[in-house]
Amino acid sequence: MKSVPEPWRIKMVEPIKMTTKIQRQNALMEAGLNPFLLKAEDVFIDLLTDSGTGAMSDRQWASMFLGDESYAGSRSYYQLSQIVEEIFGYQYTIPVHQGRGAEQILFPCLVELAKEKGASEPVFLSNHHFDTTKAHAEMVGARVKDFICSSALQTNIPDDWKGNFDLESLANEINHNRKNIVAIVITITCNSVGGQPVSMENIRIAAAMARDSGIPVVIDAARFAENAYFIKRRDSHYSDTAISQIVKEIFDEADIFTMSAKKDGMVNIGGLCCFRNNESLFRKAQLRCVPMEGFVTYGGLAGRDMAAMTIGLQEALNEDHLHSRIAQVEYLGNQLQQAGIPIQTPVGGHAVFVDARKIFPDIRPENFPAQVLCNALYLESGVRATEIGSLMMGRDPVNGQQEPSLFELMRLTIPRRTYTDNHMSYVADSLIEVVKKAGTLRPLEFEYEPKVLRQFTARFREV
Ligand code: F0G
Numbered sequence: 001m002k003s004v005p006e007p008w009r010i011k012m013v014e015p016i017k018m019t020t021k022i023q024r025q026n027a028l029m030e031a032g033l034n035p036f037l038l039k040a041e042d043v044f045i046d047l048l049t050d051s052g053t054g055a056m057s058d059r060q061w062a063s064m065f066l067g068d069e070s071y072a073g074s075r076s077y078y079q080l081s082q083i084v085e086e087i088f089g090y091q092y093t094i095p096v097h098q099g100r101g102a103e104q105i106l107f108p109c110l111v112e113l114a115k116e117k118g119a120s121e122p123v124f125l126s127n128h129h130f131d132t133t134k135a136h137a138e139m140v141g142a143r144v145k146d147f148i149c150s151s152a153l154q155t156n157i158p159d160d161w162k163g164n165f166d167l168e169s170l171a172n173e174i175n176h177n178r179k180n181i182v183a184i185v186i187t188i189t190c191n192s193v194g195g196q197p198v199s200m201e202n203i204r205i206a207a208a209m210a211r212d213s214g215i216p217v218v219i220d221a222a223r224f225a226e227n228a229y230f231i232k233r234r235d236s237h238y239s240d241t242a243i244s245q246i247v248k249e250i251f252d253e254a255d256i257f258t259m260s261a262k263k264d265g266m267v268n269i270g271g272l273c274c275f276r277n278n279e280s281l282f283r284k285a286q287l288r289c290v291p292m293e294g295f296v297t298y299g300g301l302a303g304r305d306m307a308a309m310t311i312g313l314q315e316a317l318n319e320d321h322l323h324s325r326i327a328q329v330e331y332l333g334n335q336l337q338q339a340g341i342p343i344q345t346p347v348g349g350h351a352v353f354v355d356a357r358k359i360f361p362d363i364r365p366e367n368f369p370a371q372v373l374c375n376a377l378y379l380e381s382g383v384r385a386t387e388i389g390s391l392m393m394g395r396d397p398v399n400g401q402q403e404p405s406l407f408e409l410m411r412l413t414i415p416r417r418t419y420t421d422n423h424m425s426y427v428a429d430s431l432i433e434v435v436k437k438a439g440t441l442r443p444l445e446f447e448y449e450p451k452v453l454r455q456f457t458a459r460f461r462e463v
Contacts, residue, residue: 004327007320008417011058018044024379032447032459035374035384044382045423047412050350052098052262052269054416057315060266060308067304076306077297083310084274087244087317088251092275092282095309096293097300099222099260102273103136105288106258107182109281110216111140114182125173126185126220127165127206128192131392133185133220135453142182145173152193153406155344155355160234162344163190163198163227165206174213184210186254187220188227192388194409195223195329195348197230200238200249207253219251221259221272225316226349229326232319243317256281263350266312266416270305321417325349329414331421335428341435344409351413353388354431359438365390366402367443367463370410373434376441377410381430386411392455 019027019042031037040046046053068075081093096102107124114122122142129137129144137144147170151159165186174181186203190196207217228246232238238246251257255278261270273289275282286296293300301309315321326349333347342358356363356370363369370387377383389408396403412427442462450457 004324006324006417007318008057016044017041019382021379024382028375028378033375033444033462034371034455034458034460035378035386036456037459038378038384042382043378043384045419045427046384047351047414047427048384048386050263050413050415051260052267053418054266054268055418056266056268056308057311057417060311060315063307063311064304067302067307069303072295072297074297074303074306076303076310080306080310083313084272087247087313088257088274089248090251090257090274090276092277092279094273094282094285094289094293094296095299095301095306096271096273096289098262098269098271099130099220099258100132100136100271101293101300102258102260102271103133105285105292106218106256106273107136107142108140108288109284110182110218111137111142112284113216113281114180117179119180119182121180122182123177123180124182124185125170127163127187127198128190129185130187130191130220130222131453133187137182147173148190148193148406152190152196155194155353155358155407156342158345160197160230160346161199161202162193162196162348163188164202165198167202167205167209170206171209174209174215178213178215181213181215183216183218183256185218185220187222188250189223189230189349191222191350193406194344194353195226195350196344197227197234197349200231200235200246203250203253216256217254219254219257221251221257222263223349224250224257224259225264225322226326228317229319229322230349243319243322247317251276261309261312263416264313264316265309266315267305267309270301270309271299272309273299325416328421328424332412332414332424332428335425336431339428339432339435341431351411353407354385354410354412355408356389356410357408359435360408360441360443363443365405365408367445368408368460369443370408371444371460372441373410375444376434376437377431380434381426383412383427383430386413387455391458394452394454 152162342355344353360369393405448459
């Protein structure tokens with residue numbers, strides 16, 4: 001593959017520290033064999049998440065000096081909403097502190113609306129809900145259902161659109177349960193199945209089904225630009241279309257979007273909750289914003305945070321940026337594949353997802369094969385990754401049984417504009433070493449299991 005140089009040079013560096021194996025053993029013991037509980041200082045290359053961990057540009061940093069810190073009516077707010085209108089075509093903008101802030105102010109309004117229309121058992125439908133999205137739906141008494149296409153489940157079989165809805169089962173659900181459906185949430189790219197894109201056609205059909213039945217369409221837009229880039233690359237109909245135009249076409253299909261701007265928004269903190277033209281819903285969400293996030297023109301952000309987001313949203317659309325970003329994820333994925341390591345294929349937008357079920361066929365889901373792999377990788381190399389599998393899935397709140405997980409994946413999540421390809425080669429070399437020793441690694445069990453969101457604070461021991 002031809003190399004893809006980054007469209008930037010480095011102006012400032014932040015030292016990261018390599019530790020010794022003994023130091024890492026001690027740090028991991030202290031963290032209860034849970035990489036989430038490590039001190040970040042003890043991590044060499046941090047691939048826990050791409051959320052809020054990227055590097056801002058010189059223009060973003062410079063814009064922060066011009067942030068308007070007025071409590072109400074900040075100029076930075078008006079500049080942000082103008083850019084939102086230009087990029088997405090949405091009239092009404094509420095800034096929020098991050099993606100889940102948007103979920104917490106929007107979802108109660110949507111459920112209320114569905115109940116007014118006769119919903120007795122409200123349910124959100126999605127290609128796949130992100131975990132906080134699911135949590136916020138459940139916290140307001142709704143259920144969630146995922147309709148991911150079946151190819152997403154077979155990590156070794158490539159498919160361009162593994163983020164797609166299974167449209168047949170979606171249509172079936174709409175036909176049989178119309179009155180209970182609160183909204184259709186289109187997650188682009190689909191994080192939970194591997195940062196996989198949704199095709200324009202799939203977005204259009206899913207949205208049309210919702211529209212025809214009077215169901216609101218919400219885009220979970222955390223990685224909107226990466227999804228648009230995949231559409232440009234993989235759908236010949238769009239190969240000559242500008243990313244900005246593709247983004248417009250995607251968002252034309254929806255009524256509302258929630259966004260964690262910590263991903264493609266390229267900021268360390270921030271989010272958005274935006275409405276195309278539904279003024280009354282916008283007013284309702286604004287009312288919830290004030291007590292939960294802050295006054296409606298800052299939503300929990302400093303003026304300078306909104307200024308940086310305004311620039312970040314524009315930089316996200318730059319095709320050279322997207323090209324080098326996705327190429328870096330592919331670069332890591334290719335090295336792993338060449339060494340025979342099973343990953344979700346093709347690689348997604350923000351991360352390489354390693355299939356731990358295939359590496360440890362004998363470790364049962366309740367002994368967390370992907371967590372075993374995360375720990376071994378940290379001990380080998382100081383690289384921190386995250387588990388997306390049974391541990392994150394948790395227990396059924398009613399019967400207390402482990403919920404079945406579609407996958408046991410280790411996510412190597414790549415922050416934007418932060419690490420070099422040399423870092424990626426080091427990650428690949430280290431993981432290849434770990435997988436050679438897979439037979440010697442021991443399953444895990446809980447030493448301490450919190451009742452909710454257990455993956456963040458649980459402690460483990462080896463079985
Ligand atoms: N939606 C998606 C698709 C996400 O990936 C995330 C966060 C959120 C919503 C919530 O946004 O964190 O700003 O409140 N994903 C991060 C991750 C945490 O590591 O995948 P948030």
